[in-house]
Amino acid sequence: MFAVNDFILSKYTHSIDQGSFSWSAPSNIALVKYWGKKDKQIPANPSVSFTLSNCKTITTLAFARKQNNGNFSFDFLFEGKPKEDFKPKIQNFLERVEAYLPFLKNYHFTIETVNTFPHSSGIASSASGMAALAMNFMSLEKVLYPDMTEDYFFSKASFLARLGSGSACRSVKGQVVVWGNQANIKGSTDLYGVAYPYAIHDTFKNFQDTILLVDKGEKQVSSTIGHDLMHEHPFAEKRFAQAHENLDKLIPVFKNGNLEEFIKIVESEALTLHAMMMTSLPYFILMKPNTLQIINAIWKFRNKTKTPVCFTLDAGANVHVLYPNEVKEKVLQFIKTELVGYCQNGQYLCDEIGNGASLG
Known part of the structure; x- marks a missing residue:
């Protein structure tokens, strides 16, 4: 180090x-x-x-x-x-x-x-x-x-x-x-x-991330300002402790490939991030109505089909749909038939886990 x-x-x-x-x-x-x-x-x-x-x-x-x-x-x-x-x-x-x-x-x-x-x-x-x-x-x-x-x-x-x-x-x-x-x-x-x-379990080595572009506009509140609002946040210390706890919980998950536990941690983290924004002073919301529509559709699809698909969010309205490669065809069909309508101009990007920076 x-x-x-x-x-x-x-x-x-x-x-x-x-x-x-x-x-x-x-x-x-x-x-x-x-x-x-x-x-x-x-x-x-x-x-x-x-x-x-x-x-x-x-x-x-x-x-x-x-x-x-x-x-x-x-x-x-x-x-x-x-x-x-x-x-x-x-x-x-x-x-x-x-x-x-x-x-x-x-x-x-x-x-x-x-x-x-x-x-x-x-x-x-x-x-x-x-x-x-x-x-x-x-x-x-x-x-x-x-x-x-x-x-x-x-x-x-x-x-x-x-x-x-x-x-x-x-x-x-x-x-x-x-x-x-x-x-x-x-x-x-x-x-x-x-x-x-x-x-790291083989399940995670070719994980997929389809990014649903809900809102392509500039964010109302920059991430820099959002980070600064954590200094006086009433729930900051508990949030920081929770991040440590969730990272510890992921260690066995990465090893054994437990997707049910992975989904719980990842979705909870995404919602907690946005909860911190909604409970800061000044408070703000970066999710859009279609962000919530997508989240609810993913929950409904997962419960109905038992497909191991989940969402996460960055500091914005767009939704990252995460899933193992084995269910790629099924999830992409779900995205095309049920989620594309919530994307701005029907746009989404298909990505997957990668290896970092490269020369040339």
Whole structure:
């Protein structure tokens, strides 16, 4: 396990004037939710997620050494076009990570990024986007310091990604990733995401996630504001304790493949996340009427057919439908016949558990 100071290299042994790298990083879906954070993007409670496969961000980082090292210098293009409104977020990220990447002001960067999922599809791209950018910066640092280990490379990439977007630290590795210190999970830390270290039943190794796009608009309340509202939340401490308990409960579930218990924990976590939003001050609701229609339809279908399908939610209205690969055909037919009508423009995305970031 690495400490913060381990991510500050004392000196570089090599140099490079220009070049480029390209990394893709996927989105992820939390099973145990993180909601509430301390300074420097430290989570108030641990979380665990499935890394996705198809919904990902592909980012190319070109760099060229410059003469004036006084400021950060970069251009940002999204899907081939300049996107000025995103530049402040990149600037903020560079300021946060500069202490750990002291070469940043030595280069002018051109950052080009595309998503494999439709723009404004309602799928948060901050996790995949920040993870892909962090991987690129680590590739550059590895050129400057070739002796770093693979473990260091990926751990620091996750550490850096966290400083851009908390959940981004879970998009570096796969398939199941833990972020946050959990006594019963070896190697877990608040500083970065780690691959789940224990046995995972075959049932979970090809799990499916179909994302129903209920509302593609901008959220009324940002996740950053939502996290901050946990500081004075009347139920915060109990919620943080519950997250620890649910993560412990998932350890035997991941091992034995108990889908009934998995469904209970995952759905409870999703509803608890939104309960925290509805009971904060100010209170807010991110679910939409069609979100509730979908949840009720899933419950009805599961009770009637005994199919092991469940839902989870992020901080928004869209519904992630989770199910094992063995029932894929049956669940997709159910989605097409009963759930598509609740999606905005009938849109949904099919994804599955994946292996994390990849080069090229």
